[in-house]
Amino acid sequence: MNENKTVVRLENVGLRYGRGHEVLKDINLQLDAGSFQFLTGPSGAGKTSLLRLLFLSLKPTRGLINMFGQDVASIPPAKMPFIRRRIGVVFQDFRLLDHLTTFQNIALPLRVAGQKEKQYRSDVMDLVSWVGLKDHANAYPPVLSGGEKQRAAIARAVITQPDLLLADEPTGNVDPDLALRLLRLFAELNKLGTTVVIATHDTNLIRNSDYNVMELANGELEYGC
Amino acid sequence: MAASKTGTGLLPRSQMPLKTLMIAMTIMCYLASLSIGALVLINQAVDKWSSDIAGEITIQIRQLDGKDIEERVSKAKTLLDQVKGVTKVEVLDKTAGAKLLEPWLGKSNIISELPIPRLLAVTINRASPPDFGLLEKQLQQAVKGASLDTHRRWQAELTRMGTSLKWLGYSVLMLIVLSAIALVIYASRSALEANRHTVEVLHFVGATDPYIARQVQWQFLLAGLKSGIAGMAMGVLTFLILGLSTATAASSGFVEASYSLLLGAPEVNYISYMLFFLIPLVATLICLIAARLAIMRILQNAI
Numbered sequence: 001m002n003e004n005k006t007v008v009r010l011e012n013v014g015l016r017y018g019r020g021h022e023v024l025k026d027i028n029l030q031l032d033a034g035s036f037q038f039l040t041g042p043s044g045a046g047k048t049s050l051l052r053l054l055f056l057s058l059k060p061t062r063g064l065i066n067m068f069g070q071d072v073a074s075i076p077p078a079k080m081p082f083i084r085r086r087i088g089v090v091f092q093d094f095r096l097l098d099h100l101t102t103f104q105n106i107a108l109p110l111r112v113a114g115q116k117e118k119q120y121r122s123d124v125m126d127l128v129s130w131v132g133l134k135d136h137a138n139a140y141p142p143v144l145s146g147g148e149k150q151r152a153a154i155a156r157a158v159i160t161q162p163d164l165l166l167a168d169e170p171t172g173n174v175d176p177d178l179a180l181r182l183l184r185l186f187a188e189l190n191k192l193g194t195t196v197v198i199a200t201h202d203t204n205l206i207r208n209s210d211y212n213v214m215e216l217a218n219g220e221l222e223y224g225c
Numbered sequence: 226m227a228a229s230k231t232g233t234g235l236l237p238r239s240q241m242p243l244k245t246l247m248i249a250m251t252i253m254c255y256l257a258s259l260s261i262g263a264l265v266l267i268n269q270a271v272d273k274w275s276s277d278i279a280g281e282i283t284i285q286i287r288q289l290d291g292k293d294i295e296e297r298v299s300k301a302k303t304l305l306d307q308v309k310g311v312t313k314v315e316v317l318d319k320t321a322g323a324k325l326l327e328p329w330l331g332k333s334n335i336i337s338e339l340p341i342p343r344l345l346a347v348t349i350n351r352a353s354p355p356d357f358g359l360l361e362k363q364l365q366q367a368v369k370g371a372s373l374d375t376h377r378r379w380q381a382e383l384t385r386m387g388t389s390l391k392w393l394g395y396s397v398l399m400l401i402v403l404s405a406i407a408l409v410i411y412a413s414r415s416a417l418e419a420n421r422h423t424v425e426v427l428h429f430v431g432a433t434d435p436y437i438a439r440q441v442q443w444q445f446l447l448a449g450l451k452s453g454i455a456g457m458a459m460g461v462l463t464f465l466i467l468g469l470s471t472a473t474a475a476s477s478g479f480v481e482a483s484y485s486l487l488l489g490a491p492e493v494n495y496i497s498y499m500l501f502f503l504i505p506l507v508a509t510l511i512c513l514i515a516a517r518l519a520i521m522r523i524l525q526n527a528i
């Protein structure tokens with residue numbers, strides 16, 4: 001099963017927005033299949049930017065990005081969606097669709113992949129219950145609390161059991177207990193083979209686990225313990 | 226359609242700038258139906274004029290000093306009676322020519338003293354008309370002062386006018402189609418702009434461009450169909466009112482044609498109706514195809 005041991009490889013990647021300064025400089029990074037990484041760094045250090053490079057929503061200004069053994073620059077646009085389907089993303093600002101219910105939001109990746117509701121209904125409901133949103137399954141995001149939205153966003157990212165999970169500050173809006181519960185969800189997914197990267201300020205979360213930590217500072221990546 | 230069932234609903238209908246598009250498209254379709262109607266009427270009117278004219282020619286015999294006009298008139302009639310393709314020759318009496326001048330000269334004796342030419346109305350068998358050129362030559366040799374007026378000049382002018390009007394009509398139709406396409410492209414752009422956030426999220430969860438395009442294009446298709454039908458209905462109504470309000474007036478080719486176009490006179494050709502029904506079809510196709518192409522293009526440039 002493990003023919004592609006490296007899920008992500010970045011070589012000398014640099015990124016700047018427009019004509020601004022370089023937000024990321026000379027990033028070299030390798031994520032092995034099944035690894036679990038924290039990504040920390042002060043606000044504005046470029047964590048979100050790095051994750052955006054990883055889920056193909058930005059192109060680097062220089063350097064090489066290789067995902068699942070393919071050079072990203074050489075992937076034709078029509079193939080991009082199929083790469084994205086292997087990546088689950090939790091956005092810092094959730095990005096739920098306000099006109100869909102919680103259930104529909106969480107089921108969205110399955111739906112756009114062409115599955116019928118009959119096929120996925122019970123799986124999605126299980127996950128909805130697991131993240132504690134059973135009573136809100138038919139509610140719309142605008143009436144959910146910050147933490148509830150966060151859980152919905154996480155559920156949407158993991159529903160497909162992606163090969164790579166990128167979570168940007170996934171515990172920023174929940175209490176410490178729930179944060180640890182969500183971390184367990186990520187850990188379990190990781191055990192099933194998903195490569196996980198979590199960007200966070202939450203030192204409590206990092207302290208409570210023994211995963212690798214990378215730190216971004218001044219646009220450069222440093223590997224911690 | 227299966228695609229629309231799984232497809233619709235991911236982009237909220239309320240955030241589609243479809244109302245504006247539908248108003249503009251309805252107007253476009255109305256204008257298109259007016260041009261098509263005008264084209265049909267021009268065609269019919271020109272047909273009618275030219276067939277009427279070709280069915281009858283006039284022979285004119287001028288007064289000449291010292292020549293008996295009556296003798297020449299009867300000579301011409303005898304000649305014409307023998308020509309194949311002529312079904313009837315009618316010698317108009319002296320006053321017929323004078324009557325033509327009445328509007329200018331009034332009813333007075335001057336007219337009878339003027340050297341007014343005599344006229345012969347010749348009815349032609351339309352199925353096998355005589356050779357007008359030959360006929361004219363024969364006439365001029367046999368009868369001094371005779372000339373043949375086949376109304377050909379008129380016919381040519383009418384045909385020329387009709388043809389340029391037709392081209393005008395086609396150009397107007399072409400412009401309408403082009404503006405409609407531009408409208409749809411513009412509307413697709415703003416539809417995606419209004420749903421930027423949703424489109425972004427759909428991209429992130431792995432939706433393909435054709436999938437996203439499907440979410441939008443069915444709504445455009447429906448908008449096209451609705452405005453096409455509305456515009457066509459307005460157009461037909463306009464011609465109906467036009468036809469009814471002028472039906473009682475003296476029948477010129479145009480009014481008669483517009484009257485018969487709508488009230489189903491026997492000579493009405495069904496192709497005219499087909500052209501009207503083409504409007505919703507074309508509007509729907511324009512909306513579907515232009516929206517699809519525009520959306521796919523925008524999405525491909527999105528990232």
Ligand SMILES: Nc1ncnc2c1ncn2[C@@H]1O[C@H](COP(=O)(O)OP(=O)(O)OP(=O)(O)O)[C@@H](O)[C@H]1O
Pocket residue numbers: 017020023041042043044045046047048049050092
């Ligand atoms: N779209 C953008 N256009 C221009 N500059 C941007 C854009 N997005 C981010 N930046 C800049 O890039 C830098 C890194 O931003 P980024 O969002 O990656 O930081 P971060 O580490 O995620 O911060 P936080 O912890 O506050 O979320 C910041 O200086 C920010 O102002």
Ligand SMILES: [Mg+2]
Pocket residue numbers: 047048049092168
């Ligand atoms: Mg961030």
